[in-house]
Amino acid sequence: MLDTVMQQAPAFFNPHNLVFILQAMGRTLGMTIVGCTTGFVLGMAIAVLRGSRSVLLLPLRLVAIGYVEVFRRIPFLVILFIVLFVIEPLLPGTSLLGIATISVCLLSTAFLSEIIRAGLESVPGRQIDGAHALNFNALQTLVMVTLPQSWKVILPPAAAFVVMFVKDTSLASQLGVIELTFAGKMLVNRGFSPLLGFGAILVCYFILSYPLSRAAARLEKRLAAS
Amino acid sequence: MPHLEIVSLSSRYGSEEVLKEVSLAADQGEVLSVIGPSGSGKSTLLRVLIGLTPPSGGEVFIAGERVDYSSRRSLKGLRGKMSIVFQEYNLFQNMTVMRNVTVAPIKIKKRPREQVERQAEALLAKVGMAHKQDAYPEELSGGQQQRVAIARALATNPEILLFDEVTAALDPERVNEVLETIRGLTNEGITMIIVSHEMAFVREVSTRVAMMDEGRLVECGPPAQIFDAPRQSRTREFVSSILRH
Numbered sequence: 001m002l003d004t005v006m007q008q009a010p011a012f013f014n015p016h017n018l019v020f021i022l023q024a025m026g027r028t029l030g031m032t033i034v035g036c037t038t039g040f041v042l043g044m045a046i047a048v049l050r051g052s053r054s055v056l057l058l059p060l061r062l063v064a065i066g067y068v069e070v071f072r073r074i075p076f077l078v079i080l081f082i083v084l085f086v087i088e089p090l091l092p093g094t095s096l097l098g099i100a101t102i103s104v105c106l107l108s109t110a111f112l113s114e115i116i117r118a119g120l121e122s123v124p125g126r127q128i129d130g131a132h133a134l135n136f137n138a139l140q141t142l143v144m145v146t147l148p149q150s151w152k153v154i155l156p157p158a159a160a161f162v163v164m165f166v167k168d169t170s171l172a173s174q175l176g177v178i179e180l181t182f183a184g185k186m187l188v189n190r191g192f193s194p195l196l197g198f199g200a201i202l203v204c205y206f207i208l209s210y211p212l213s214r215a216a217a218r219l220e221k222r223l224a225a226s
Numbered sequence: 227m228p229h230l231e232i233v234s235l236s237s238r239y240g241s242e243e244v245l246k247e248v249s250l251a252a253d254q255g256e257v258l259s260v261i262g263p264s265g266s267g268k269s270t271l272l273r274v275l276i277g278l279t280p281p282s283g284g285e286v287f288i289a290g291e292r293v294d295y296s297s298r299r300s301l302k303g304l305r306g307k308m309s310i311v312f313q314e315y316n317l318f319q320n321m322t323v324m325r326n327v328t329v330a331p332i333k334i335k336k337r338p339r340e341q342v343e344r345q346a347e348a349l350l351a352k353v354g355m356a357h358k359q360d361a362y363p364e365e366l367s368g369g370q371q372q373r374v375a376i377a378r379a380l381a382t383n384p385e386i387l388l389f390d391e392v393t394a395a396l397d398p399e400r401v402n403e404v405l406e407t408i409r410g411l412t413n414e415g416i417t418m419i420i421v422s423h424e425m426a427f428v429r430e431v432s433t434r435v436a437m438m439d440e441g442r443l444v445e446c447g448p449p450a451q452i453f454d455a456p457r458q459s460r461t462r463e464f465v466s467s468i469l470r471h
Contacts, residue, residue, distance in 0.1 A: 130316030133276050134330040134382065135305040144329065148320040 004193045012196050017187065024183035025204050027097060031104050031169045031179065032208075036162045039108025046113035047120055048142060064113075071110035077171050079103045084175060100172035100179075104165070111161055119154030120146055152223045159216030166209045180204050227290050229254040229417045230275075230386055235284035237267075237274045244270045246441040247284065252434075254385075255415045259428040261452075262438035263464060268421040269313070271438070272388045275419070276310045277301045288386070306335070309379035310388040313395050315371040317363040317378070323350065324359040327378045335382065342381070349377040353407050369400030373407050380411075387411070389420040425468050429453050437461045 046064045049057060071079065083103045087094050123146045131141040173182035184201035188194050228251035237245040245267045252258040260268045273279040275286060277295055286293045288307055294300035317326050327346040331337045350356045353373040363371050372392055379387060389408065393401040405427050412418065412431050422428050428435060429449045436446040437458070445451075445458045453469075456462040 126312065126314050126316045127318060129278055130312065130318065132278060133305060133310050133312075133316075134378075135302055135334045136330075140333065144333065145318055145320070149318075 001193070001195060005196050005199075008192055008196055012187070012192050012200070020187075021180075021183055021200060021204060024178055024180045025208065027177065028166065028169050028179040028204075029208060031097070031101050031172065031177075032162065032166050034101050035104030035108045035169075036112070036165060038105040039110075039112040040116075040158070042105070042109040043112030043114075043116050046109065047116035050113075050117055051120055052138070068110045068113055071106055072114065076103070076107055076168055077174060079107055080171060080175055096172075096175050096177045100169070100175055100177045103172070104169060108161070108165060112158060115157045115161065116150075116154055118157075119150035119152075122153040123149045155223060156216065156220040159212065159219060163209050163212045163216065166212065167205065228252060228287075229256070229289060230419070231287040231290075232271075232275070233285045233287070235271070235274060235286065236282045237270055237279055238282045239270075243282070244441050245274060245281075248438070248441075248443045249284075250436055250443065250446060252386075252417050252419065254417055256433045257412050257418045257420065257431050258434050258436060259420045259422060259432040259449075260436045260438060261422070261425070261428060261464070261468075262444070265440075266438040267441040268438055269390050270441075272310060272390045272419065272421060276308055276388060277304060306382070307384060308386040308388065309382050309384035310390060311372070311375050311379050311392050313391040315363070315368070315375040315395075317371055317375055319363055322360050322362055323355060323366070323374050326363070326374060327381045330378070331381050346377070346381055349380050350374070352380075352410070353377045354403070367400060368396045369403045372396065372400075372404045376404075376407055376411075384416060386417045386419070389418065389422065391421050391423065393422065393424055423468070425453070425465075437464065439464070 046068060049061055049064050050068075052061065074082075080100060080103045083106065084096075084099050087099050087102065120142075127145055127149065128141060131145045136144065169179055170181035172179050173185065176182070178186070180201050184198045187197040187200070230250075230252045232248060232250045234247040234249055235245060236243060236247055248267070248271060250258065260271065262268055270279060274281050274295075277293075281295055286295075288304065293304050317323075318329070321329060324343070324346060327349060328339070328342045331342040331345070332339050347356060347359070350359055353376055355370060355373050355377065358366060358370060358374075363374070366374065376392075392408070393404050396404065401424065405424060408418075408420070409427075409431055420428065420432070432449050434446060435449050435452040437444040437452060437456075437460070439460050445456060445461045447457070451457070452461060453465055456465060
């Protein structure tokens, strides 16, 4: 087996294949970054909305609760197919990468909103009372008091989620998006050894997720110390 | 006209009425203490006054002006004139002592930073905390945190200051440092409502004392009346049980 790998290595690591793998890596990274950034922003909005007591916002709150509870319980692969079949007739011509990215955003918003909500709820009510008694409005309380105190609780699981998500984007290969896993499959289909094809993909996933894991661990340590 | 007038104020937690038609008044600069057993509605009274717990009935007037607790604007006006010091200090854990004291005047009242910081330094010196302005609350003892909380409440230049059992969460040896700080404020013209179990302190600093039980006002009068010649049997019973211990 190793003989085959050694024999195929020069042909495998040609510039064309390397660019192909790097492009796939870019798609995996892109889906993760866009998905998690969108998920963080929308997740924050949902978490704040769910914490609000305003009667006027009740219908929106119910929609947000329904969304989070449903999307957290559906497998990512099913979300991918739902989005594919909903988007295709509505917006014909949307690329598969676009559809996969929308799916990633939907899933990460649901999960990250719960992580952020848990963080916001970890801040004692006494802190909020103190802010309200000093005339802080809801936004000022969130920005100056609640959020700074909840990062400690939000960031470690959020970082772990992002790391996990790098790997979960591989399911987009089922739609035909040429991300890392699909690229590996294509290279193997071209006749390269699976050990070589998927070995290279394994290294790429490691290159993407290891620095993230380290950064998350360092952040966790720093926050714990503060 | 009283500076603070409370008329038939009620409040509920769910179906339970925890404050039952309490009426009280305090003149400008008066120190009105509220005593009573735990669960008698003293802290709820303060929370309702500052708008943290909604009233279910009754009215509150400040210098003759009615407070509308359902209006954000009215609440904002109220909290511009009234401050509270909480039992558990409620200092913002993510801010230094200095920032805790200056954040509301700078960010909410939009006063010039330099002026606010000068005032904050003076206030922290007054409560004996000037040397700790760069410390975070968790680095301070309970008594120190409470003194910073008092400085924070004073930094908004309140006309009315509420103290909610401010020594209840402190070690016995830290109680005096906080009481001393409050004692030093009693001649500054600020109307004070003090909820406390420190009877000797209440007797010494109060112009009047209100006794509450089961959400109702039982009796209100000068300290000499409440402690030496209470008119109501419930007051007599409470005061004698407290003084016995």
